[in-house]
Amino acid sequence: LACNAGIIPLLLGSQGQPMDIGRKTRTFPAGIRRTLVARDRGCAFPGCGRPPRHCDAHHIKHWANGGDTSVDNAVLLCRHHHTLIHQSRWEVKLVNGIPTFYAPDWLDPLRKPRRNPINTA
Secondary structure, eight states, X not given: OGGGSOOOOOEEOTTSOEEEOTTSOSSOOHHHHHHHXXXXXXXXXXXXXXXXXXXXXXXXXXGGGTOOSBGGGEEEEXXXXXXXXXXXXXXEEEETTEEEEEOOXXXXXXXXXXXXXXXXX
């Protein structure tokens, strides 16, 4: 019975806001988005200054590839950088909880980690 029940693992934050809703839904609920806004402060792509209201929540490990809808698998990106991540070889990872970007090897053969200073202020 539980195999087909559609059970949703739900991790709540200290104030009852959802922080991880597993794979049941692709969209980010308001609680996760608020946490991303507090952490990323806008588009997390290096050098971008777009404010949170102009950003999408992006699954770092794509939802279609098994990624969870959670704070630990998300980053705020403006539409331009969201499209760039999906259509190029740029990569994003959370390193010590901070979004860190890696350029494609044709652009940076050393693939030096890059961060937006707004995330470390």
